Amino acid sequence: MNFASFFHWLGIEALNIPWLESLHHFMLQGGQILWWLAGLVFICWLLIVERYVYILVHFPKERQKWVSDWLARDDHNSWYATSIRDGWLGKAHIQLQKNLNIIKVLVSICPMLGLLGTVTGMISVFDVMATQGSSDPKLMASGISLATLPTLAGMVAALAGMFVHARLSKKCRMLELKLEKSLRSRQ
Template identity: 60%
Template sequence: MTEISYLEASQPLFWLPSLEAFMTQGGPVLWVLLVVAALSWILVIERVLYLLVSYPRAKQAWVARWDARKDHASWASKALRDGWLFEAHLQLFSNLNFIKGLVAICPMLGLMGTVTGMISVFDVMATAGSNEPRAMAAGISMATLPTLAGMVIALAGLFAHARLTKACERCEASLAKAMRIRG
């Protein structure tokens, strides 16, 4: 491993060769994991932006419509309120199940990388014999890196999903409280 000089680090894509070497060393499953991780983080960022930018405006509109009603205790008013709360629920929790699914498949993809790496090791052992430690080490590396990457992506994704779910639950409860039924 070489140290990165200040001049190299100031280049915009100085990390690209290291990433490419890591991905090549880990095998083709790492590329699939990279796509899954990128997609899940794009969805996480979308949810965060929704909670910070779009949801406060939508909440304000729902509360204003609710407060503009003169009658809050009738069956029709309660049904309308429940409809608005359900609409808010759908918007708040949009994509969270998809994020959860993407996070759940990451360890499975990592295990698939382990299996393909071990097949590579056994293939080398079958053709070259067991006296080629370098070839076997490359296969073992290919087997362990996807597992590690899958677990790291899954742990980070689980954390993000849990935080987003909790934030959405708080927003939903806050909206229900702001649209309380006054009789």
């Protein structure tokens, strides 16, 4: 099933997008593992988008509420006040770090899945060579180049994911520090 027949099945007619057809051709060349890698990358980027939405939309509202509640308090130095403050800081830490470890794991799986695709591709190349009895270097080179596509895709996905994960982690640490400074006790 190609993309055109899939979109026809969905009821979308005359969808002729060149980059979509190129993507479909690339996915067919890479094999089954490349589809698993695409699914993994999709899930990873969904989690990344969720983190950015939380950091840019939801966390500022929570931060503003905590800071205004803290400033409205008369007592900032008692055990009870510091316990409330520490509770808010702990909740902020948990909320900011949510899904970051999952993103890190998914990013680290990408190159491994790409290598798995390359190994399975190489096995199929050698299997074809063994059954057909051909040792033509041109056929071997084209089969090997197709088998390395999953590794390329896995490495590209991992590099992009590592960069974004590092930026997210740094941003979350900065937001935690700013919140902690805003909730310091007045002497």
